[in-house]
Amino acid sequence: MYKSRLSRFSLTLPVMLLLAACVSASVMAAGDLTSQDPVEVTVQLGDEKNALRFVPDRLELETGKLYKLVLHNESPQKHYFSSDSFSRAVFTRKVQVRDKEGTSIAEVKGTIREIEVYPGQKAEWWLVPVKSGIFDDLKCTIKGHAEHGMVGSIVVR
Ligand SMILES: [Cu+2]
Incomplete structure (x- = not known):
């Protein structure tokens, strides 16, 4: 027993x-963090009055999530989305470029440091934040734009 x-x-x-x-x-x-459904976040480059602003100028993201960061420039001039510290804290799956109808034109892969978006255009930065922190060096690198307020910060938790 x-x-x-x-x-x-x-x-x-x-x-x-x-x-x-x-x-x-x-x-x-x-598992594969880059194959999740993306969380879409849109950042306006320049606001409706064509002011030199990122709207919003503060982003809050989380590590381990896939984001589709849509950079939308509706202003009449080109702008950059540039943050050296943030670019070193993310894994880039791709940058997706589409035409006005939404048809894919190109996918760019590899490490991305800044993206320039032309007037009336959009670019998508698909990324996974891998490092937490406050990245407050977001700016447009066109001469004079950061000085006029085209700056921001990205908080990754
Ligand atoms: Cu600018």
Whole structure:
């Protein structure tokens, strides 16, 4: 009686430990972070009065999520979205360039530091923040634009 209970226990315990290990491994590993459905965030480059602003000028993102950062320039002049510190805290899946109808023109892959968007155009920066921090060096690098207020910060939690 005692022996059979012991043998059942001795078989069950390793199986349970193995199952627990499998379950915890699948909970801990998030898998391919770049294949999630993206969280879409739009940043306006220049506002409706063509002021030199990022709207919004403060972004809050989270590590490990895939973002589709849509940079939309509706102003009559070109602008840059440039943050050296933020660019070093993200993994870029791609930059997607589309025509006015939304048809894909190009995908750019690799490390991105800044993106220039032409008047009336959009670019999408698909990225996963991998490092938390306050990245307050967002600016437009066109001469005079940052000085007139085209600056911002990106907070990654
Ligand atoms: Cu600008």
